[in-house]
Amino acid sequence: MLEITRYVLWGSAGHAKVLASLINLRGGIVVALFDNDPQAEPALSGVPLYFGLEGLKRWADDQATPHSFRGIAAIGGARGRERVVIHQHFRDHGIQVTSLIHPSASVCGTASIGHGTQVLAHALVAADACVGEACILNHRAAADHECVLGNGVHLAPASTLCGCVEVGDNVLVGAGAVVLPRLVIGKDTIIGAGAVVTRNIPEGVVVAGNPARMVRINVSKSP
Ligand SMILES: CC(C)(COP(=O)(O)OP(=O)(O)OC[C@H]1O[C@@H](n2cnc3c(N)ncnc32)[C@H](O)[C@@H]1OP(=O)(O)O)[C@@H](O)C(=O)NCCC(=O)NCCS
Known part of the structure; x- marks a missing residue:
């Protein structure tokens, strides 16, 4: 049975x-x-x-x-x-x-997904990308080739990491935000909805806008 x-x-x-x-x-x-x-x-x-x-x-x-x-x-x-x-x-x-992977999501055979990570409808994890534990790749989010995500990262709906982006632990990339290739986002940072990130972002801040600029310190960052 x-x-x-x-x-x-x-x-x-x-x-x-x-x-x-x-x-x-x-x-x-x-x-x-x-x-x-x-x-x-x-x-x-x-x-x-x-x-x-x-x-x-x-x-x-x-x-x-x-x-x-x-x-x-x-x-x-x-x-x-x-x-x-x-x-x-x-x-x-x-x-x-x-881990949970929606049948409509696309996870490349050369990518890796950590324990307890969720890849929701129509999300993409491209070639050689490496996604940590307890992450959420929300619907239509994309982690393009060779991106490296820490643990507890959330790519909100329709957000895009271009190729080779590195994202620290517990980062939220807001809905529809875009991070340009090869950039590094520090841990515990929040990227606002719709932001276009054109430069490396340090840990523990909130950024928003196009181009993304710092809005404030993220007070809920790790001790
Ligand atoms: C960026 C963000 C974290 C800021 O939140 P906050 O600190 O509570 O900020 P506030 O709402 O007090 O806004 C502060 C200022 O930033 C502006 N702002 C807020 N979010 C913005 C955004 N995404 N893009 C551009 N400007 C933004 C506000 O208009 C305000 O400007 P003002 O001071 O001129 O009035 C939040 O607005 C955001 O975008 N969160 C992501 C949400 C998301 O995608 N969640 C995923 C759900 S699945």
Whole structure:
């Protein structure tokens, strides 16, 4: 008998709906949601929602085979560091962290994708690109040839990294932004929606516009 793959998601908001529809498309089902916010509502009807690490522990203790479940963080925005931490919590409870690749996405055979990374509809990971763990390549995002992405990077919808761009951990590249070839983006930086990045960008800043200029320091950067 064909076994249905069961998933658990951390994050009970819009991104959970996106991942659940991809999981369903892949023939799997979401069986539990987790969220840190006690005010969160279940994002998926009929799927129970548990709160915080205590909720994860309670849920895992009730399962005969936690390792038969797959887990992935369903939180977007500039929260890549949280995705990395959540994946570790899943592993600590015996849950396998999984990657998800939409059937319409194009991932070149010479590219590599880290654990817990999501490549959504019509996204591109081109030749020899190397994508870290817990990244999101949102719909129609592109990491062109030889790009190197750290962990927890989010390429928002329709953003484009031209060839050979290097992106540090936890960077958010906003929707529709373009980063020109061979540039380096420092970790914990946010690139505004629609920006055109023409120069290297240091770590821990927010840039926006065309050409992209610094708007402010990113106060939520790593300690
Ligand atoms: C760049 C960004 C991070 C700035 O956010 P913020 O610090 O809260 O900035 P504010 O909204 O207070 O705006 C500050 C100034 O920058 C301007 N600005 C904000 N975002 C901008 C953008 N993307 N491009 C150009 N200018 C922008 C604002 O108009 C404002 O200008 P003003 O001071 O002249 O009025 C945010 O606007 C953004 O683009 N985020 C990316 C969103 C995204 O793509 N998410 C992915 C979801 S899947």
